Amino acid sequence: MTSLLPVFRSLPLHLVQLSLSAVLKCGQSFRWTILPGASQDDTEYWLCLRDRVVCLRQSSNTLFYRAVYPDPQPAPTQKALRDAETLVWLNDYFQLDIDLAALYDEWTTRDPIFAKIKSRFQGIRILRQDPWENLVSFICSSKNNIVRITKMVQALCTHYSPPLVSFPGEDTAYHPFPPPSALAEPGVSATLRSLGFGYRADFIQRTAKMLVDAHPQTVLVHNHAEASEKWLMGLRDRSTREAREELLKFVGVGRKVADCVLLMSLDKKEVVPVDTHVHQIAVKHYGLKSASASGGKKVAMTPKLYEDVNSKLFNVWGEYAGWAHSVGGMQPESESFFQFLTSFPFQVLFTADLKSFASYGLPTPSGSSTPSIPSRAVDPIVLLPTPPMTPIPPQLKRPHDDTAIDMLKKFDDDFGVTSLAERVKRRRRSA
DNA sequence: CTCCGACCTGCG
DNA sequence: GCAGGTCGGA
Numbered sequence A: 001m002t003s004l005l006p007v008f009r010s011l012p013l014h015l016v017q018l019s020l021s022a023v024l025k026c027g028q029s030f031r032w033t034i035l036p037g038a039s040q041d042d043t044e045y046w047l048c049l050r051d052r053v054v055c056l057r058q059s060s061n062t063l064f065y066r067a068v069y070p071d072p073q074p075a076p077t078q079k080a081l082r083d084a085e086t087l088v089w090l091n092d093y094f095q096l097d098i099d100l101a102a103l104y105d106e107w108t109t110r111d112p113i114f115a116k117i118k119s120r121f122q123g124i125r126i127l128r129q130d131p132w133e134n135l136v137s138f139i140c141s142s143k144n145n146i147v148r149i150t151k152m153v154q155a156l157c158t159h160y161s162p163p164l165v166s167f168p169g170e171d172t173a174y175h176p177f178p179p180p181s182a183l184a185e186p187g188v189s190a191t192l193r194s195l196g197f198g199y200r201a202d203f204i205q206r207t208a209k210m211l212v213d214a215h216p217q218t219v220l221v222h223n224h225a226e227a228s229e230k231w232l233m234g235l236r237d238r239s240t241r242e243a244r245e246e247l248l249k250f251v252g253v254g255r256k257v258a259d260c261v262l263l264m265s266l267d268k269k270e271v272v273p274v275d276t277h278v279h280q281i282a283v284k285h286y287g288l289k290s291a292s293a294s295g296g297k298k299v300a301m302t303p304k305l306y307e308d309v310n311s312k313l314f315n316v317w318g319e320y321a322g323w324a325h326s327v328g329g330m331q332p333e334s335e336s337f338f339q340f341l342t343s344f345p346f347q348v349l350f351t352a353d354l355k356s357f358a359s360y361g362l363p364t365p366s367g368s369s370t371p372s373i374p375s376r377a378v379d380p381i382v383l384l385p386t387p388p389m390t391p392i393p394p395q396l397k398r399p400h401d402d403t404a405i406d407m408l409k410k411f412d413d414d415f416g417v418t419s420l421a422e423r424v425k426r427r428r429r430s431a
Numbered sequence B: 001c002t003c004c005g006a007c008c009t010g011c012g
Numbered sequence C: 001g002c003a004g005g006t007c008g009g010a
Helices: A076-093 A100-110 A112-120 A131-139 A146-160 A187-194 A200-214 A227-237 A240-247 A255-265 A276-285 A303-328 A335-342 A344-352 A354-360 A403-415 A420-430
Strands: A009-012 A033-035 A044-048 A053-058 A062-068
Touching (some): A009 A076, A112 A303, A131 A200, A131 A227, A131 A255, A146 A187, A187 A200, A200 A227, A227 A240
Antiparallel strands (some): A033 A044, A044 A053, A053 A062
């Protein structure tokens, strides 16, 4: 089994430019499989594309990549081509031509609030995702949380797209994201409801049908993008306003979802999607005038308010405001911040790997400021073992000491909030 | 054009 | 009873 996995190739890339542990679980893409290793840089991230499963691993200064195919024994020339393709995909998906360090510098200059939090959240960048997958994923996101969205997207793939690769002795096969035509059939809606999609089931089926009807398939080529997917991709070349207008025609797609898609798959880097938490952050940290006097409790997100928040943050952060929001949105008020803190890889860090916090762009425990980088990061490509597919040990699922709570208190102090430590305690008690 | 309730499911 | 939203009718 292990022998079927190709060796890793390496790409020089500093953690400042990309932090997989932060980016792949922060609510942009919901389809990455996390295979935890003994330590953080043994962790692997797997994503099933149309024709291959991409596997990534990261050390402080290197990104490691390989891909697994349905046909594991290609001709040598084919093999080289595949590696080249994977590298091209990586560059595109992570937008590695964009210098994130330079952007952080610019946001630091423009925004003292950003300057204060940036060291904790290094390497957070916007992915350049597939528009169709992105659209469906965010239709799922309304009134929802990351964990459940992840389950829904996974269910979508296993039920509506044939497995691309599977491994003997493992129960999980890897499925690509299903094409629009697979979700456009009338029966899909009922099936998705039975899978727990709730009211989003109808949105997804109807959106898929609208797309397929408007851009019918003339020729079906296996593993290739359908006409409607290409049309969606073409929105990258339209203006932000035009592209948004098109997206808003779909059911289940309001301003927030449309803006997420514009930012995360249609190259509209200046767009800041506004949710209730981003709104709160804009009021608290960026002096947005609160609509409801001093109370500031629950204000309905009207189109006008949306525009106010949106343009306010654009003015603060500038041309790459949407990218800045993915970092600035990681403030203690934000739900994504909380989910990020309590999500799996983070919790293992809390308990198992405190010394290397800084290397993951995460808060360093007071006292230690030196990120300890494992020395074998120099040449781990062939030597690294295949990551274990064992489930997460139960004792690692929750912090077993109070270190995590202490760190959260430090966050609370720094930001003048009192919620995080309490919320984690509550959550732990109920677990 | 703004306001308001309903909508699935899951978790506190 | 409410959640990172959207729809449709008043």
